[in-house]
Amino acid sequence: MTERPASDLRTVFLPALCWSRRQADFYAVTQDLSPDGITFRSAFEPAVDESLTCSIRYIGQVETRVVSVDDNLFVVRLMTSRQRAAEVARTMLALSREQGRSFESARAHPRIN
Numbered sequence: 001m002t003e004r005p006a007s008d009l010r011t012v013f014l015p016a017l018c019w020s021r022r023q024a025d026f027y028a029v030t031q032d033l034s035p036d037g038i039t040f041r042s043a044f045e046p047a048v049d050e051s052l053t054c055s056i057r058y059i060g061q062v063e064t065r066v067v068s069v070d071d072n073l074f075v076v077r078l079m080t081s082r083q084r085a086a087e088v089a090r091t092m093l094a095l096s097r098e099q100g101r102s103f104e105s106a107r108a109h110p111r112i113n
Contacts, residue, residue, distance in 0.1 A: 009034050012096035016056040020046065028074075030056060033092045037067055037077040045069050052076060058095060059088055 014030045018040070028042035046052060046066045054076070055061045062084075064076035078085045 010093055010096040012092050012099060014057050014059065014092075014095065016040065016054050018042075018046075018052045018054040020050055020052045022050070028054070030092075031073065033089070033096065037075045038064070038092070039073055039075050041073055043072065045072065046074055051079070059091055062088060 010033045012030055012033055016028045016030060017025055018028050019025045023044065023046065026042060026044040028040040028044075031039045031041045033039075040054075046069065048066055048069055050066045052064045052066060053061060054064055063079040065079050066074050067077050068075045078088060080088075
């Protein structure tokens, strides 16, 4: 896999169930989102150019095509309309921002010593 600039890479972890005609259901987890596509981490490595159907939590079911494969990673591109692809990208970017937020508790009142 090629290294991508950090500015184009958005980390987002979402569970997914994927399947194809040649492979039964297998689990994967999204790792990041970039202009190249969605990177998944999985014990199963599909073949390049294989069509997959992936059901991603909070996203729904999408038709994809595998564009590259590496050690326990594979990258897919959405095979949907531009409108649906933009909707998926917006949702994944929003989830990425939510996952990256720091949940430090802020005191509403000063502490009494």
